[in-house]
Amino acid sequence: MKLTQDLINRINAKQSFSHVIGESKRYLSGCKNLYTGNNPSLNYYNVYNDLSNLENTKYDSIGGWLDSETGLYYVDYCKSFNNVFDAMAEGRTNGELAIWDNVENKEILLIK
Numbered sequence: 738m739k740l741t742q743d744l745i746n747r748i749n750a751k752q753s754f755s756h757v758i759g760e761s762k763r764y765l766s767g768c769k770n771l772y773t774g775n776n777p778s779l780n781y782y783n784v785y786n787d788l789s790n791l792e793n794t795k796y797d798s799i800g801g802w803l804d805s806e807t808g809l810y811y812v813d814y815c816k817s818f819n820n821v822f823d824a825m826a827e828g829r830t831n832g833e834l835a836i837w838d839n840v841e842n843k844e845i846l847l848i849k
Contacts, residue, residue, distance in 0.1 A: 740756075740791075741785070741788045741789060744756060744788050744799070745784055745785070745788065747801060748772075748777050748778075748781065748784060748801050748810075748812055749777055749778035749781075751777065751801070751803045751810045752801060752803075753800075753801060753802050753803055754800060754801050755798050755799070755800035755815070755837060755839070756791075756798055756799050756800070757797065757798050758791050758792065758794060758796060758797055758798050758799060759796075759797050759798075760797065760817075761797050761798055761817045761839065762797070762817035762818050762819045762839075763817070763818070763819055763821075763838065763839050763840050764817060764818045764819070764820070764821050764823075764824035764836055764837065764838055764839070764845075765797070765798055765800060765815040765816070765817050765818075765824070765836060765837040765839065766815060766816055766817075766818065766824045766825075766827040766828040766831065766833060766836045766837075767800070767811070767813030767814070767815050767828065767831055767833045767836075768796060768813065768814055768815055768816050768827065768831055769796065769813060769814040770811065770812070770813050771783070771787045771799075771812040771813060771814065772784070772787075772810070772811065772812040773809055773810070773811050773812075774809065774810060775808055775809060775810070777810055777812070781812070784812075787799075787812070794814060796814035796815055796816055797815060797816050797817040798814075798815045798817060799812070799813070799814055799815065800812070800813055800815050800837065802835075802837075802844075804834065813833075815837075817839075821836075821838075821845070824836045825845070825847060828847050829847055833847060834846065834847060835847055
């Protein structure tokens with residue numbers, strides 16, 4: 738299966754995922770929101786455009802995350818960091834709710 742279709746399937750299923758585009762460090766922080774909503778399979782109109790040129794983006798990865806409290810699903814371009822505090826600062830600057838730890842495979846909630 739092509740990578741683009743695999744990512745679209747994950748997004749449409751509202752699965753949490755991260756896909757490394759370039760070199761990825763330990764902590765991921767969302768930097769550019771591509772989609773926020775309840776039903777990406779019906780309402781994420783730019784999904785093909787957003788995923789068709791991943792290798793030419795300035796970001797390290799792309800990820801999807803479901804907020805179980807609100808039911809909202811987020812798709813973001815992300816940057817990665819080796820230092821958790823740098824990742825948290827970037828996340829707060831961008832209004833993120835959490836960052837992702839690639840080593841522990843868990844989210845780290847950001848307290849505002």
